[in-house]
Amino acid sequence: MMAQPIAASKEPEAATPALDVSGLSVEFPSRRGTLLAIDDVSMQIAPGEILGVVGESGAGKSITGLAVLGLLESPGRISGGAIHVGGRRVDTLSEKELTKVRGREMGAIFQDPLTALNPLFTVGKQLVETIRLHSGMSKEAANDRALALLQSVGIPAPRERLRQYPHQFSGGMRQRVVIALALAAGPRLIIADEPTTALDVSIQAQITALLRKLCDETGVGIMLVTHDMGVIAETADRVCVMYSGRVVESGPVAEVIHNPQHPYTKGLMAAIPSLHDRVETLAQIDGSMPRLNARPTGCAFHPRCPHAGPKCSAATPPLVSVGVTRSACWLQQGGTQ
């Protein structure tokens, strides 16, 4: 059969970013006070662009993604800022309105493809359900689109596969199904939360290549959340480095990798093993990221930073342009003294 166009049929608005997050804050009220998980985070993703969001566990990458989707787990809540998806503000929508936006305007890919699919429904049924929910297509038309989707994510013999259950797919194939499901209603934005972490290394490359291909073909914007700089380097257009709930550096991937500005980013890059220079021990950043309830004053990175000065613990550095990247460090803003 002829592959149908997978791309979103929405009118292209070149100027409208797929995602525009500005000044987002997320807090978790707890008995011992309110914990600020995300603090004044801003990021934009253009249509057809992949933004890598990188950072250690607990840096707030996944929370940012969940906040965009409106899937923060109670008691977590957005306490400031605005989120626009395809030009439409979504953080103020009710749960009912959000249900209509999810899937149609934005989709998600989660870490573990083994648990992301309902084991009791065939892959075809789950695809057709999602397609019909958002398009009102007839069963036959939805079935054809499901077939086209499976084809576009590179699943061989899609006609037979539609009738199969998730347990009959391998991990990599399941992640392809998950991607097809996320794309089912032609969203403008996909939040991909560690989409390759649970997969074999050989499969990882296939999945990242697939994401890149779909991004170029359909113009969907992707927020690629990962702690793996390698995945970012291969796949993303721009990268956003997060530390303790804040963005510390953002910019084009090549620039951030080869010319990092923020000491934390420098540490991250130094920690990537290189094939060319054989070293005995890998570089590492001493210490660990502070817990939410014990965040240092000023720049949260200063206790681990080799360049820290008095100013670093006194005031939080803003994110400012340094060349083509943006960095939040006093070093580039008149020194740390």
Next chain:
Amino acid sequence: MLAFIIKRLANAVFVMLSVTFLAFVIFTAVGDPVDQMLNEQATQAQRDDLRERLGLDDPFLVQYAKFVGRAAQGDFGISFRNQQDVLTMIGERFPATFELVLVATLISLVVGVPMGVITAIRRQTWYAEAMQFTSIIGVSLPSFVVGIGLILVFSVWLGWFPAFGRGETVDLGWWTTGLLTPSGRMSIILPALSLSLFQITLVMRLVRAEMLEVLRSDFIKFARSRGIPARSIHFRHALRNCLMPVVTMTAMQIGGLIAFALVTETVFQWPGMGLLFIQAVTFVDVPIMAAYLCIVALIFVALNAIVDMTYAVIDPRLKGADA
């Protein structure tokens, strides 16, 4: 699948043999049936004749083999008390018990499943808390107390339902049912409710626990991220994933309900197998007791097999060799 069925059957046969053995041991250990069958003036010749006819002089294992052979053909002998065929007596009582258990099971599912879902998805509301609290009472009240309480309130005080008996029944030839007559339907409500109360709580608590578990799973989060509405998430995606343990427990409990029905049938004077058994116990009517034991065991074993087969229908992962 064939190997699975054969294994399942062999298993069932083994269980049934064990149970019949036990029933048979009871049969022989309670005393010489000849004493109970003949009156005191019987001559020794009459006694010997009866022993000969009943095969009581055969070795133990031969007697057991004969018992199993006859039981397999549905011949459990005749009642000591009124000299009737045991299987016919139980067969006459079985529909009453079966209808009671069936209605109780339906009530427990129809009431218990939605209550479980509601208490899981509306956790903080006052009505979910109230259901949770009442369910503790349901678990802890013994069923004869519930039965007597229901009779007191609905029969004695309010006079809405009859206090005992099965009402009018319709004879369908192979089955007598009370469900087709108004008085039969009115009569079954109180005993079924009394029998199902414990069941409702069990189903509700099981569904609630399973729902909470499933709602935390990744595929629910992923379904929500695709914009699947809450109603479909709860009742299509989540509930179906909860049904396996519910089906297991419900089916297993049908056996339990038949056992529990002993008490309920006694309280409501419901003319079922349980009441027959209780009466048999008071008269040491061993053939009836043995037959009851075998039949209840057969029901348990059959239910077990059906549950295993049902799994394959609900969960595709258990179907076929690639599971």
